[in-house]
Amino acid sequence: MESIYESQILSKSSSRCKKGEYWTVTDVEIHDENKIKVEEHIGWKINSGNCSFWWDDWLGGATLANSTTDISSLNNATIAHFLVNGKWNERKLRLQVPPLLIPSILNTKVQLVKGVKDSAIWKITKAGNFTCKSAWEICRKKKDTTIINSQLWHQHIHFKMSFRLWRAIRHKFPTNETLANFGVELVKCYCCIQQGWDEIEHIFIQGNFAGHIWKFFADSLG
Ligand SMILES: [Zn+2]
Numbered sequence: 148m149e150s151i152y153e154s155q156i157l158s159k160s161s162s163r164c165k166k167g168e169y170w171t172v173t174d175v176e177i178h179d180e181n182k183i184k185v186e187e188h189i190g191w192k193i194n195s196g197n198c199s200f201w202w203d204d205w206l207g208g209a210t211l212a213n214s215t216t217d218i219s220s221l222n223n224a225t226i227a228h229f230l231v232n233g234k235w236n237e238r239k240l241r242l243q244v245p246p247l248l249i250p251s252i253l254n255t256k257v258q259l260v261k262g263v264k265d266s267a268i269w270k271i272t273k274a275g276n277f278t279c280k281s282a283w284e285i286c287r288k289k290k291d292t293t294i295i296n297s298q299l300w301h302q303h304i305h306f307k308m309s310f311r312l313w314r315a316i317r318h319k320f321p322t323n324e325t326l327a328n329f330g331v332e333l334v335k336c337y338c339c340i341q342q343g344w345d346e347i348e349h350i351f352i353q354g355n356f357a358g359h360i361w362k363f364f365a366d367s368l369g
Pocket residue numbers: 336337338339342343349354355356
């Protein structure tokens with residue numbers, strides 16, 4: 148049984164196949180970490196009971212295989228295998244399932260719909276449909292919001308300007324201090340009568356041209 152996560156994001160790999168064949172160790176670690184995070188949010192709507200009894204998280208919380216060491220990854224018993232006339236076969240359950248899990252399973256009501264495959268539900272979205280955006284929100288590592296970043300990437304500031312300012316703050320312009328790292332010969336600016344070094348501080352604050360701009364806006368703001 149293929150989960151929506153595996154079918155839509157990780158179609159070329161799963162925890163039970165190909166691991167390490169094309170990926171580095173770090174890739175596999177990140178993959179496993181993200182897979183665990185995402186699978187927590189996948190539920191199952193049981194129809195004909197064809198999803199994996201042991202390996203799909205249809206009960207909520209975790210797969211049943213996680214609760215026992217006796218189940219092989221090759222055990223592909225379906226939910227239907229544990230049903231009789233649409234009801235749980237308690238005798239069969241008690242032969243294989245850890246006792247603590249039996250009440251939860253018996254309390255799970257199943258309304259069989261013959262001929263319709265069980266379907267995965269993405270619990271994050273209202274409609275239950277999987278979206279890469281919502282999966283990314285779960286997996287991504289969020290950093291704390293800083294005042295500078297929240298003001299820099301403001302909805303009322305054009306992206307081009309925000310990006311330019313971001314480059315200035317992060318020293319991403321090809322100015323002297325950056326080019327010096329590549330062994331490029333330093334040059335002086337073209338904005339001042341007494342030329343200064345073409346560095347970020349000079350271009351945006353200390354140079355004549357920068358001074359003129361700052362003065363213009365400072366004057367207009369009083
Ligand atoms: Zn200058």
